[in-house]
Amino acid sequence: MGRSVHVAKRYEIEWGETAAFNWSDETFIDILNALGADIVHDGKYSDDFEVGLFGYYNAIGNLGVYISDPHLLIESEYIAAGxxxxxxxxxxxxxxxxxxxxxxxxRDGWLHFTSF
Incomplete structure (x- = not known):
């Protein structure tokens, strides 16, 4: 069986209403990493990045732990700096x-982000 390259016949992107982190997208990526999220990023010249759903749930849960114990938040220099x-x-x-x-x-297990 062969393996061929195909083009998307329909590729629709509709960006959500939530917009945050003006000129701070790299900081958001850094804090997501510090919170344990799985980031896929093409480097500092790309405005696009993706976060695995499971890792994003972990990051939200970890941030909740930091919120519930302010002492942890103070001690985490990466989270505090972010x-x-x-x-x-x-x-x-x-x-x-x-x-x-x-x-x-x-649906594909990822959150897809871009900055513009």
Whole structure:
């Protein structure tokens, strides 16, 4: 059996209403990494990145742990630096992440992001 290259006959993208992290997309990626998410990113010249659904759930759960124990949040320099860079509290970040999840089409197991 062969393996051939195909083109998408229909490829539709409809971006959600949640928009955050003005000029701070790399900071958001860094904080997602610090929270344990699985990031696929083509490098600093690409505006697109993807986060595995399971890892995104983990990141939300881990952020919830930091919120429930402020001492942990203070001790985590990566999380604290990321929040400072985003200009957000942990609660605001959690709310934004949840809104992204609520809007995302995750049928393929990924959240697809872009910056524009």
């Amino acid at each position: 929040l400072y860079g985003l200009g957000m509290t942990a609660e605001e970040l959690l709310d934004t992440m949840q809104r992204y999840l609520d809007e995302a089409d995750v």
